[in-house]
Amino acid sequence: MSKISTQQFQEIVENELQWADEAGITLDSIAEGKAIMRLPFKENSLRPGGSISGPHMMLLADACMFAVVLSILGEVKLAVTTNLNINFLRKPTPSDLLGEGSIIKMVNRLAVLEVTILDSSTMKTVAHATGTYSIPPAEAP
Amino acid sequence: MSKISTQQFQEIVENELQWADEAGITLDSIAEGKAIMRLPFKENSLRPGGSISGPHMMLLADACMFAVVLSILGEVKLAVTTNLNINFLRKPTPSDLLGEGSIIKMVNRLAVLEVTILDSSTMKTVAHATGTYSIPPAEAP
Amino acid sequence: MSKISTQQFQEIVENELQWADEAGITLDSIAEGKAIMRLPFKENSLRPGGSISGPHMMLLADACMFAVVLSILGEVKLAVTTNLNINFLRKPTPSDLLGEGSIIKMVNRLAVLEVTILDSSTMKTVAHATGTYSIPPAEAP
Amino acid sequence: MSKISTQQFQEIVENELQWADEAGITLDSIAEGKAIMRLPFKENSLRPGGSISGPHMMLLADACMFAVVLSILGEVKLAVTTNLNINFLRKPTPSDLLGEGSIIKMVNRLAVLEVTILDSSTMKTVAHATGTYSIPPAEAP
Numbered sequence: 001m002s003k004i005s006t007q008q009f010q011e012i013v014e015n016e017l018q019w020a021d022e023a024g025i026t027l028d029s030i031a032e033g034k035a036i037m038r039l040p041f042k043e044n045s046l047r048p049g050g051s052i053s054g055p056h057m058m059l060l061a062d063a064c065m066f067a068v069v070l071s072i073l074g075e076v077k078l079a080v081t082t083n084l085n086i087n088f089l090r091k092p093t094p095s096d097l098l099g100e101g102s103i104i105k106m107v108n109r110l111a112v113l114e115v116t117i118l119d120s121s122t123m124k125t126v127a128h129a130t131g132t133y134s135i136p137p138a139e140a141p
Numbered sequence: 142m143s144k145i146s147t148q149q150f151q152e153i154v155e156n157e158l159q160w161a162d163e164a165g166i167t168l169d170s171i172a173e174g175k176a177i178m179r180l181p182f183k184e185n186s187l188r189p190g191g192s193i194s195g196p197h198m199m200l201l202a203d204a205c206m207f208a209v210v211l212s213i214l215g216e217v218k219l220a221v222t223t224n225l226n227i228n229f230l231r232k233p234t235p236s237d238l239l240g241e242g243s244i245i246k247m248v249n250r251l252a253v254l255e256v257t258i259l260d261s262s263t264m265k266t267v268a269h270a271t272g273t274y275s276i277p278p279a280e281a282p
Numbered sequence: 283m284s285k286i287s288t289q290q291f292q293e294i295v296e297n298e299l300q301w302a303d304e305a306g307i308t309l310d311s312i313a314e315g316k317a318i319m320r321l322p323f324k325e326n327s328l329r330p331g332g333s334i335s336g337p338h339m340m341l342l343a344d345a346c347m348f349a350v351v352l353s354i355l356g357e358v359k360l361a362v363t364t365n366l367n368i369n370f371l372r373k374p375t376p377s378d379l380l381g382e383g384s385i386i387k388m389v390n391r392l393a394v395l396e397v398t399i400l401d402s403s404t405m406k407t408v409a410h411a412t413g414t415y416s417i418p419p420a421e422a423p
Numbered sequence: 424m425s426k427i428s429t430q431q432f433q434e435i436v437e438n439e440l441q442w443a444d445e446a447g448i449t450l451d452s453i454a455e456g457k458a459i460m461r462l463p464f465k466e467n468s469l470r471p472g473g474s475i476s477g478p479h480m481m482l483l484a485d486a487c488m489f490a491v492v493l494s495i496l497g498e499v500k501l502a503v504t505t506n507l508n509i510n511f512l513r514k515p516t517p518s519d520l521l522g523e524g525s526i527i528k529m530v531n532r533l534a535v536l537e538v539t540i541l542d543s544s545t546m547k548t549v550a551h552a553t554g555t556y557s558i559p560p561a562e563a564p
Contacts, residue, residue, distance in 0.1 A: 054203050055200040
């Protein structure tokens with residue numbers, strides 16, 4: 001079971017992650033080690049060619065990984081990303097994006113996570129990210 | 142010599158990269174294969190712990206790489222990122238960030254680029270990113 | 283069902299991947315989109331500190347991804363790695379390593395794969411790799 | 424000035440990195456923060472299609488980064504790779520490969536490095552790698 005509810009996560013977003021709040025991300029569902037997050041389509045997230053910009057997908061990937069970390073450890077707000085690698089696979093259509101994040105492994109104080117980013121109108125994968133989060137010693141499991 | 146001026150780049154940002162425009166990025170200088178870009182500090186880019194969020198650094202890295210690509214090819218707006226890898230090295234202080242981007246290699250229609258992200262008040266490196274951009278055939282050099 | 287058997291893969295290794303053959307890799311099991319590969323422990327794969335070297339883990343990751351690609355497409359020998367990203371998580375003990383590879387997504391002619399590398403004597407994860415393979419047009423699905 | 428000579432590095436290779444020794448790598452030149460390393464062409468390093476395998480390029484990248492770390496810190500044999508990301512750009516011809524490694528930044532106990540891999544007969548870039556090395560506390564600068 002997740003150590004944090006979708007509502008608790010949204011409160012963190014509102015109070016401490018203004019940029020994610022402004023982007024309008026919502027945590028659709030959460031379970032221990034899993035999270036599904038939505039990034040709503042906005043006109044101002046487009047790039048030349050009419051598709052959603054890479055940085056918006058990176059924002060979704062990073063926020064989704066953060067939710068997965070909290071689902072396992074509770075409110076470990078000081079966990080920080082140490083590496084993020086993303087492959088862009090297909091241009092998204094102008095639609096909401098979904099991030100499906102999951103934990104790959106928690107090793108010592110390092111969490112390895114992955115996020116698949118889907119175009120919500122075609123349900124096709126548009127990007128895939130892997131990341132590592134470092135957990136502060138006091139908050140490690 | 143750069144195939145695009147800082148002013149031409151800022152016009153692309155204003156007209157076609159609204160998210161970068163809203164973040165307030167400015168292209169401080171550009172030469173062929175090199176670009177220095179600034180991301181101004183804003184309260185809403187913070188994350189828990191008081192440092193600037195990872196997605197803001199990724200935004201700076203990606204936009205800086207885009208400027209470097211245009212410095213070489215001119216207004217190839219349809220060039221797209223295919224891979225981005227970023228290592229976060231040190232927490233930035235609440236200051237403007239500088240991205241120093243350069244081309245590593247242009248191979249066929251693939252540009253490999255790197256960006257070092259510096260904290261403008263300490264001039265210490267806070268992150269380093271590598272990325273690949275795919276150039277559309279019609280616009281390849 | 284896999285489009286290639288473990289025996290067919292071992293023949294490719296013997297005939298065309300001498301370096302993998304010399305390393306002694308064996309494909310323990312294969313299904314469509316999944317492969318489990320073993321890299322036997324050898325004294326000459328050690329690095330200072332007595333643990334198995336990073337390049338041996340990269341070799342296992344890359345060969346395991348290749349097996350996963352062939353499990354889906356059959357004998358597409360000309361598929362090539364375009365990006366590989368690996369996080370090293372824990373020092374392996376001097377033991378065989380296991381690579382558990384799986385396909386994340388096949389998008390157009392690009393396969394995205396991941397491999398978790400386990401220490402066979404502790405069954406703990408020691409590394410995690412993500413990679414992209416480009417499929418030649420004539421052999422794409 | 425490098426804190427290690429090419430001869431000292433070759434001794435480490437012979438005594439402690441047997442796999443690199445068997446691959447025949449030689450450190451052509453070294454300066455503080457810079458190293459040029461050669462991987463001789465061998466028939467058994469080929470992959471289907473007649474080009475040199477990805478794992479051989481990763482081996483060269485990793486060993487070259489190790490030399491760069493030692494050029495700065497001296498014989499810090501316990502420095503370990505924590506992340507390696509490589510983009511393969513062009514098929515090498517059947518020739519020696521050259522790795523040109525350099526330090527990007529040493530931050531706390533984390534070294535960020537890059538290696539450009541060239542085909543020695545065409546002098547074209549065939550791959551580019553970025554990596555992070557973690558320096559043990561006792562040996563940090």
